Amino acid sequence: MSSERSLRTAGIAVSIAFLALAVLSSTDVLPPWIFRAVLFLLGALLWGWLLIRTYRTLQPRQRGWMLFWQYALPLFGSLPLSEWIAPQDATRWERIDARLTAVLAIGLFIAIIYYFIHKNKPNMRKKIVAGNWKMNTLPAEGVELAKGVVAGRGEVCSCVNFIVCPPFTHLAQVAEALKGSDVELGAQNCAAEAKGAYTGEIAASMIAALGCKYVILGHSERRQYYGETSETLNKKMEQVYANGLTPIYCVGENLDEREAGKHFDVVKAQIEEVVYNLSEEQFKNLVIAYEPVWAIGTGKTATAEQAQEIHAYIREVLAAKFGAAAAETAILYGGSCKPSNAAEIFAKEDVDGGLIGGAALKAEDFLAIGKGFAK
Numbered sequence: 001m002s003s004e005r006s007l008r009t010a011g012i013a014v015s016i017a018f019l020a021l022a023v024l025s026s027t028d029v030l031p032p033w034i035f036r037a038v039l040f041l042l043g044a045l046l047w048g049w050l051l052i053r054t055y056r057t058l059q060p061r062q063r064g065w066m067l068f069w070q071y072a073l074p075l076f077g078s079l080p081l082s083e084w085i086a087p088q089d090a091t092r093w094e095r096i097d098a099r100l101t102a103v104l105a106i107g108l109f110i111a112i113i114y115y116f117i118h119k120n121k122p123n124m125r126k127k128i129v130a131g132n133w134k135m136n137t138l139p140a141e142g143v144e145l146a147k148g149v150v151a152g153r154g155e156v157c158s159c160v161n162f163i164v165c166p167p168f169t170h171l172a173q174v175a176e177a178l179k180g181s182d183v184e185l186g187a188q189n190c191a192a193e194a195k196g197a198y199t200g201e202i203a204a205s206m207i208a209a210l211g212c213k214y215v216i217l218g219h220s221e222r223r224q225y226y227g228e229t230s231e232t233l234n235k236k237m238e239q240v241y242a243n244g245l246t247p248i249y250c251v252g253e254n255l256d257e258r259e260a261g262k263h264f265d266v267v268k269a270q271i272e273e274v275v276y277n278l279s280e281e282q283f284k285n286l287v288i289a290y291e292p293v294w295a296i297g298t299g300k301t302a303t304a305e306q307a308q309e310i311h312a313y314i315r316e317v318l319a320a321k322f323g324a325a326a327a328e329t330a331i332l333y334g335g336s337c338k339p340s341n342a343a344e345i346f347a348k349e350d351v352d353g354g355l356i357g358g359a360a361l362k363a364e365d366f367l368a369i370g371k372g373f374a375k
């Protein structure tokens with residue numbers, strides 16, 4: 001039986017039991033307080049459920065306000081309400097009962113209002129599916145791939161922004177293949193300096209001149225194999241913004257760090273050391289990609305819950321410095337993301353898309369990942 005069906009069956013069973021209880025309590029078979037107690041318990045459960053559901057959809061700042069109203073109003077509002085509910089000559093227990101009922105009634109009322117206000121609020125953040133081709137494809141293959149993405153793009157919601165990041169060598173040709181479509185172009189890296197005697201380097205201005213809008217920065221492969229540090233990344237960020245590009249800044253922990261429970265600290269440091277140096281204006285033009293190193297190219301994906309947990313944390317770390325603007329930052333998940341798991345991961349509130357490696361090398365799979373957006 002599907003979980004939805006079992007939930008429905010359980011709901012019907014509870015309703016029937018509840019009605020039976022109400023009938024029996026109104027006769028002499030059961031004392032009337034049992035019905036009240038069960039009613040109270042169900043009300044409290046509904047209150048808790050609504051609170052948790054709404055809490056998950058709110059941004060950190062809104063959460064604080066919701067908790068304030070959820071506790072302050074029932075606490076103070078229940079005083080006059082319980083006076084009104086309780087009879088004049090009420091006993092001590094009747095007064096306690098009236099006070100608890102008032103707290104529950106007000107709490108539930110506020111929770112319902114909050115729930116309905118926030119239930120269908122569209123998430124205004126950009127939905128992005130970006131392909132990091134890494135060191136794959138020859139120019140002709142890259143052009144074919146880009147053409148395949150353009151050809152199938154119409155089958156995916158126009159609300160999804162597709163970005164392809166080929167190797168430097170075929171940026172110009174891929175730019176040509178993307179012309180006339182809304183699929184955007186990104187590079188996988190750029191130099192830390194503006195120009196000059198830096199043999200083998202490619203400046204952000206050169207990438208911009210080829211039609212790139214994005215640059216991936218701080219990918220774990222660059223941190224790991226090319227010794228990229230926060231110091232270098234700060235300089236690269238400067239170049240990226242100076243040339244009107246948008247960085248896709250990657251963060252993520254390795255397996256040892258995850259197993260030692262240090263993933264939150266690692267990601268926080270990667271953000272504090274680089275993103276915290278941006279101006280408020282620059283911050284508005286930033287994409288973050290969370291890529292756990294243990295999930296990259298391993299076939300091992302973070303669960304949707306693991307992704308949501310750390311994405312929400314990343315947003316909190318961003319909000320600590322940039323306030324409400326953090327609610328607008330697109331945070332992508334990367335690491336063995338494929339058509340079969342994208343929808344579940346993208347359904348999470350703080351996951352705004354994916355940075356795709358292997359699966360971005362087949363237009364069909366890349367596009368199918370874009371179809372994973374239901375929100």
Ligand code: 13P
Binds near residue numbers: 291297335356357359
């Ligand atoms: P895979 O999707 O191949 O695991 O790679 C993820 C990645 O590193 C994207 O930048």
